[in-house]
Amino acid sequence: MLGDGEAIVSGTVKVRAHYFEDGNVQLQTTKAFHPACIFLETPRMLGTVIIEQVRTAESALQCGLERMYDNVSVKTAKAMRRVLPITHVKMNWNIHELSLNRSFSLSKNAQQER
Numbered sequence: 001m002l003g004d005g006e007a008i009v010s011g012t013v014k015v016r017a018h019y020f021e022d023g024n025v026q027l028q029t030t031k032a033f034h035p036a037c038i039f040l041e042t043p044r045m046l047g048t049v050i051i052e053q054v055r056t057a058e059s060a061l062q063c064g065l066e067r068m069y070d071n072v073s074v075k076t077a078k079a080m081r082r083v084l085p086i087t088h089v090k091m092n093w094n095i096h097e098l099s100l101n102r103s104f105s106l107s108k109n110a111q112q113e114r
Helices: 044-080 095-113
Strands: 006-019 025-039
Touching: 025 044, 044 095
Parallel strands: none
Antiparallel strands: 006 025
């Protein structure tokens, strides 16, 4: 928006990123930047001032994304995982114990069928 020596600059950035180094994470975000009032001595300054505003906004967004990616494995992924399954009982992943339990179940079922 242009006026007498002043303009208001605002904008929105939409980001879609795919991060798969330690997992498969997709990010979609939209960031609206608050309108900034800029004062111009000449109309030729408009392009230069707008470029600087865009550069500042992109830099702030990039820094925020970098901080978020640094914390993905520590905070975000940990928050998405369940501590316990729905049954609230920890799963025992000992393969030998699982196969032993399975064989007991099979022999118990075979005895009941007789």
